Amino acid sequence: MRLNHDYVRDILLFIEKDLDYKDSSNPNYRNELPFGQLLVSDKFSKYNKEELTYALELLTKEGFIDCAKNPYFVRGSLMQADIIGLTWSGHQLLDNIRNDTVWNAVKEKSKKFGKFSLNTLATCAGQLTIALMSNPNAVQNFFDGVNNIGNMV
Template sequence: MSAWRRDIDEIRKLLLEIEAGRESYCALPRAAAEAMMLPVEDCLPDAEARKLAYHLSLLDSAGLARFSRLSNGNWHVRGLTWSGHELLDNIRDGDIWNAVRERHQQLGGFSMEILSDLAKELVRAKARSLESSDA
């Protein structure tokens, strides 16, 4: 049985990979590839493949990234959307991301809208502190 939980670290990792130029993902489970007599060297174990496919689907349905899904389990990356770039720009910095993750854990989770708003607030606070230190 799979847990269908959104993993914010996985979301961030995928956004960073796509921005860096990742062109495709293979989300065909190893067992499915074996059953179809396909090469399995690029395939993930079943649970990892399901998690990857689920999070790619979340990115797509949230309008953060665009993909073309192929019948062989491959996801061709068409790129980040404007919203994907905006979110990533706010969660890229490791210190800001760690602060967001800490709050996420303290509260037991929250929506992506709140995550994005919190990240924006932290980026703004960091920008203000840089401005005051430059003065």
């Protein structure tokens, strides 16, 4: 099955936004979201459920999503997971692909050269975000540079 990178990004954004601590007087109690509820959330109503499930399974297996207890898999399929947030790695991945302008620029330019791994896209997006801190024209420079590389190939 194909991994939809936009689904990965949207799942991470959803978890970060919608899961927090219920009661600030008890910082050990966090909201839990059974993975099945995420799949039927209004946010994801127009998504392909198989691709969404696949993205969620991979994010869980790879340790980007924090669960209240160990997630339960049967023959590689996620059967039960009570999601409580993102792991450190999940936050790092999301921080690299969070900015809409950067994410769209990286995705658009990757189409010119074929498919890339999510890790490669996230690294590229992270570098572009760093460049934006010192140069407001970084996105345009990125497009120009990729066009020049494309002309050389």
